[in-house]
Amino acid sequence: MREVAIIGVGIIPFGRRDEDSLMDMLAYASLKALDDAGLGEAERPVDAVYVGNMGSGIIQHQTAIASSLVDRLSLLPAAAETVENGPASGGSAVKNGLLAVASGYYDTVLVVGGEKMREVTGWRATDFVATMTHPQSEYPYGITLPGLAGMFTRLYMEKYGVTREHLVYVALKNQAMGTLNPYAHVEMALSREGIFESPHAIVNNPPIADPLHLYDACPVSDGAAALVLCPLEMLKKVNKLPVVIAGFGQATDTHTLQEREDPTDLKAVTLAARQAFERAKLKPSDIHVAELHDAFTILEIAESEHIGFFKKGEGGKAVAAGKTSLGGQIPINMSGGLKARGHPVGATGVAQIVDIVFQLRHELSKERQVKNAKNGLTINFGGFGNNVLVFILRRVES
Amino acid sequence: MREVAIIGVGIIPFGRRDEDSLMDMLAYASLKALDDAGLGEAERPVDAVYVGNMGSGIIQHQTAIASSLVDRLSLLPAAAETVENGPASGGSAVKNGLLAVASGYYDTVLVVGGEKMREVTGWRATDFVATMTHPQSEYPYGITLPGLAGMFTRLYMEKYGVTREHLVYVALKNQAMGTLNPYAHVEMALSREGIFESPHAIVNNPPIADPLHLYDACPVSDGAAALVLCPLEMLKKVNKLPVVIAGFGQATDTHTLQEREDPTDLKAVTLAARQAFERAKLKPSDIHVAELHDAFTILEIAESEHIGFFKKGEGGKAVAAGKTSLGGQIPINMSGGLKARGHPVGATGVAQIVDIVFQLRHELSKERQVKNAKNGLTINFGGFGNNVLVFILRRVES
Numbered sequence: 001m002r003e004v005a006i007i008g009v010g011i012i013p014f015g016r017r018d019e020d021s022l023m024d025m026l027a028y029a030s031l032k033a034l035d036d037a038g039l040g041e042a043e044r045p046v047d048a049v050y051v052g053n054m055g056s057g058i059i060q061h062q063t064a065i066a067s068s069l070v071d072r073l074s075l076l077p078a079a080a081e082t083v084e085n086g087p088a089s090g091g092s093a094v095k096n097g098l099l100a101v102a103s104g105y106y107d108t109v110l111v112v113g114g115e116k117m118r119e120v121t122g123w124r125a126t127d128f129v130a131t132m133t134h135p136q137s138e139y140p141y142g143i144t145l146p147g148l149a150g151m152f153t154r155l156y157m158e159k160y161g162v163t164r165e166h167l168v169y170v171a172l173k174n175q176a177m178g179t180l181n182p183y184a185h186v187e188m189a190l191s192r193e194g195i196f197e198s199p200h201a202i203v204n205n206p207p208i209a210d211p212l213h214l215y216d217a218c219p220v221s222d223g224a225a226a227l228v229l230c231p232l233e234m235l236k237k238v239n240k241l242p243v244v245i246a247g248f249g250q251a252t253d254t255h256t257l258q259e260r261e262d263p264t265d266l267k268a269v270t271l272a273a274r275q276a277f278e279r280a281k282l283k284p285s286d287i288h289v290a291e292l293h294d295a296f297t298i299l300e301i302a303e304s305e306h307i308g309f310f311k312k313g314e315g316g317k318a319v320a321a322g323k324t325s326l327g328g329q330i331p332i333n334m335s336g337g338l339k340a341r342g343h344p345v346g347a348t349g350v351a352q353i354v355d356i357v358f359q360l361r362h363e364l365s366k367e368r369q370v371k372n373a374k375n376g377l378t379i380n381f382g383g384f385g386n387n388v389l390v391f392i393l394r395r396v397e398s
Numbered sequence: 399m400r401e402v403a404i405i406g407v408g409i410i411p412f413g414r415r416d417e418d419s420l421m422d423m424l425a426y427a428s429l430k431a432l433d434d435a436g437l438g439e440a441e442r443p444v445d446a447v448y449v450g451n452m453g454s455g456i457i458q459h460q461t462a463i464a465s466s467l468v469d470r471l472s473l474l475p476a477a478a479e480t481v482e483n484g485p486a487s488g489g490s491a492v493k494n495g496l497l498a499v500a501s502g503y504y505d506t507v508l509v510v511g512g513e514k515m516r517e518v519t520g521w522r523a524t525d526f527v528a529t530m531t532h533p534q535s536e537y538p539y540g541i542t543l544p545g546l547a548g549m550f551t552r553l554y555m556e557k558y559g560v561t562r563e564h565l566v567y568v569a570l571k572n573q574a575m576g577t578l579n580p581y582a583h584v585e586m587a588l589s590r591e592g593i594f595e596s597p598h599a600i601v602n603n604p605p606i607a608d609p610l611h612l613y614d615a616c617p618v619s620d621g622a623a624a625l626v627l628c629p630l631e632m633l634k635k636v637n638k639l640p641v642v643i644a645g646f647g648q649a650t651d652t653h654t655l656q657e658r659e660d661p662t663d664l665k666a667v668t669l670a671a672r673q674a675f676e677r678a679k680l681k682p683s684d685i686h687v688a689e690l691h692d693a694f695t696i697l698e699i700a701e702s703e704h705i706g707f708f709k710k711g712e713g714g715k716a717v718a719a720g721k722t723s724l725g726g727q728i729p730i731n732m733s734g735g736l737k738a739r740g741h742p743v744g745a746t747g748v749a750q751i752v753d754i755v756f757q758l759r760h761e762l763s764k765e766r767q768v769k770n771a772k773n774g775l776t777i778n779f780g781g782f783g784n785n786v787l788v789f790i791l792r793r794v795e796s
Contacts, residue, residue: 057455064484086462
């Protein structure tokens, strides 16, 4: 199998993008990635396209969007399809782009993830996300993703001593980083007082699924992000230092949380991480920067433990102690994470990798850049941990 | 890249399956394929699962079905995702399963395609299929797939002399073959008199999109089909002669028919076929049996020309002369095709390959079996020819 490099990345500002269609957003991010790869003017820039998207059928009443995108971008007759894996659709698209290049069948592959979620608002947005729950044993009973996350948080608190204050530290860190990221949805920094300590905190930051409060959850966002992949051996036209996908892992777990022997045990994260570390021939302490799937603050803490950055029960304290902040032991979500960049579901897995590529190329402003970062990691968490992808990226020194 | 073998196939009867959910159908076909591969009792039968499906979000209001299926089949922690490419979703799922094995990342891969379309009936079924049309320049104007096919047929008739009688020959052949296929939706044979010659033919077989009549179109069906893939070099537990995927091709064309320089020229079919033949090191005359994408009778004729079985303008006459019947020059759609087996969109690309595997293993009844068939071909046609996959399969003699 061929080693696969990321030679271009593109991302558009996440948030409310009322004036752009889903197709517009996918096209903008793709063109940025192609330009970044130096392929913007090439006659046949890519052989294949993978689109990560979860909801175009439900939200936009549109299918076959990959065919439409290839035409819109004048990439005909490139192969194209959409990959769907709930909120890990982006990660699954990247995986299949990676396999396509690794297999030797395709040389240059565009992967783009996008979602236009704000066309559905209020309960409809929550309902859209809930289409990933189990159609017999979850959805008909009204469980939602915030509901599952709330129950998971309660169990995790009881078993591992995570506190609400630990969750607040995650929210404060990520939202502060989001204000420094020009692509983030959320532009407002939070204060500890405003969301936790003051008498008005309960008004500013009300419970949404006890013990989770409003600022424990990511916003509903529109957005898109893209990558261009090619075999490492074929690098010629690249202006920038390439980053390689050193390893990936993917694992599934029971579709419902209730069927897990220990619902606090995110087995799919552990297994996917193990595969990724084995393939990359690296260990958790070799990672310099990570983008974890903090759709809810508790997930950043739980994932940081399951991936092996911290022991079980230490993740919350680590955030509070600044170990996951810039300059700390392992900076996590220096993009702001899903919490502040936003979580347009099909885009997230791609956007995480885009931000790690920025880090590994040392291109960010010093407020976000992890010094000398060489190895980075992402976790894209599908369902409630029922389908998880982990990627490990490595900077290639010339 | 590793050569990839198909070591197991499974298909369930297509048609009205009101008592089965989409998940039930995917599971039944998958279990049949796993059993056929001799992996039904294996502890870790597959490493990865690809689900071909177009409409679960729209029709079933359900996403992340691949995660749900893996759990249902007790295949955890296998990797899994859904691949969507309109009516070529099945073919795209097979392609990605193939690349996954060819890449060396996964050894045993289950590919299953399925669709439960009869939950939407009447105009809603036509509308569901129309979600693959262009969201700005087609869908809002009310064009449907039968409408596009009707216009294409008129142009093809004018340019190449195809007649309604030629179309009737396709319908008669395929529906007759369908009555011999236990997995086909349509169980009734048609008569030339009943649908074409008698004074009542206009009642039995009314126009649906002139010049196409009712029996020129495939039915709306429920169904599922599955394959198990592994590297040819790893064959051990296989009871049956394996079939290898000798080549595949995929190409896209303009999303809308109207933008093509010559709308009768199905460029994506020509290009995808060229790639497949090059990879397989075969030519059209080496193929012994083919499953073409006859969602409308005209497509079987047009594809048989574009793929190189017949010259342009000869396809219609070839059908009339019996050249595409059993015992003819190149038997086409000995399963009954989409026309008679049915066209549950996500299932079709997989079902075509399943039937070719039956042919290449020489397992069919003598009324359907092409004698000594060694090489077979499928065309899975997405959109109106905007995303086409071609597979060439070869029987491996021991």
